[in-house]
Amino acid sequence: MWLRVAAAAAGAGAGAGVGAGGSRAASGAAAAQLRRRLEGELEGIRGAGTWKSERVIASPQGPHLRLAGGGDAGILNFCANNYLGLSSHPQVIRAAVRALEEFGAGLSSVRFICGTQSIHKELEEKIARFHQREDAILYASCFDANAGIFEALLTPEDAVLSDELNHASIIDGIRLCKANKYRYKHMDMQDLEAKLQDAQKHRLRLVATDGAFSMDGDIAPLREICQLAQKYDALVFIDECHATGFLGPNGRGTDELLGVMDKVTIINSTLGKALGGAAGGYTTGPKPLIDLLRQRSRPYLFSNSLPPAVVGCASKALDLLMESNAIAQSMAAKTQRFRSKMTAAGFTISGKDHPICPVMLGDARLAAVMAEDMLSRGIYVIGFSYPVVPKGKARIRVQISAVHSDEDIDRCVEAFTEVGRKHGALP
Secondary structure, rough: HHHHHHHHHHHHOOOEOOOOOOOOOOHHHHHHEEEEEEHHHHHHHOOOOOOOOOOOOOOOOOOOEEEEEOOOEEEEEEEOOOOOOOOHOHHHHHHHHHHHHHHOOOOOOEEHHOOOOHHHHHHHHHHHHHHOOOOEEEEHHHHHHHHHHHHHHOOOOEEEEEEEEOOHHHHHHHHOOEEEEEEOOOOOOHHHHHHHHHHHHHHHOEEEEHHHHOOOOOOOOOOHHHHHHHOOEEEEEEEEEOOOOOOOOOOHHHHHOOOOOOOOOEEEOOOOOOOOOOOOOOEEOHHHHHHHHHHOOOOHOHHHHHHHHHHHHHHHHHHHHHHOHHHHOOHHHHHHHHHHHHHHHOOOOOOOOOOOEEEEEEEEHHHHHHHHHHHHHHHHOOOEOOOOOOOOOOEEEEEEEOOHHHHHHHHHHHHHHHHHHHOOOOO
């Protein structure tokens, strides 16, 4: 029956404003006005040198890539969030295949209707155990987790205090809630304390910060934040997307790295970076909070369940981490090698001791041109400019992976040095 309906619909649409390529364009004065405005905005982006192209990859994610139309997989990849190299790990891939075969492609539903499988509950329990928390809840992404927590937790009687350089998903999530909003200067503890003093008039105070800041590669001063939170009776929330799996002795994140696991109340993080690299996010923390999110968090209630293959990937990645900390520990030496060699070459590298290594250039056009020139030398990196980073702070963000060899890192530094001299970024 559905085949006949589809055929009839296709026939009805034939010749009705469909172009030679099969695309359909809206007509009318309003549509034409919209098109002119959008084309003008796009031209402005191109003119400012901040246009973001998308390179098409024709191979699995890994330290070496093959670009579409680019021949062999000889491109060195230095800009993925594949910190532990698990995106193409054989055991992770096999786990995804097993989950796909046993549990299907997807649930076609949200969790509370008919979208919860045993593997979802097992992964949530595993996440809570990994972070040493009471419970956890899965989302389609950490962006969704951040969009879902503040509105469900905070009311107009409460206050949220957010680092000014927090990830866009935290900022958007805070916008959705009705709490009183404070923004403190980036990692400025004096400013945070002043804001906490002012927020004492509110019922509940929540300090929200990235654990590791994705654009600058710096790590939040969690010890000091937790001390202030204790002094002013506040809670601490951290986004660990760029920390989970590789920071801390066992890869549990910045709270483990800085010895404050018992002082951080709520952790949001992702399955889409170090933990397999596919998709998915989560919140972990007190069980009553997780129970409330299952009842009130809109991205959870109104989004389909995570596909079984994604769940299988993440579950195996956590198994590998909890079996051994060797992969996580391999990051420190590789990160230090790149940072020290780039600094010796004359580059300014933002952040400290994090595999996110932003090569600060300032000018958006310079960042874009250098990134393209690096690709011609077999190094895949991307220039970051406004609005992803503030104006005047363009950079090429390099990210080190556990599967990069020392030779890979040295080759990247050599290419940066050549390109930097060519374009005047180095003397």
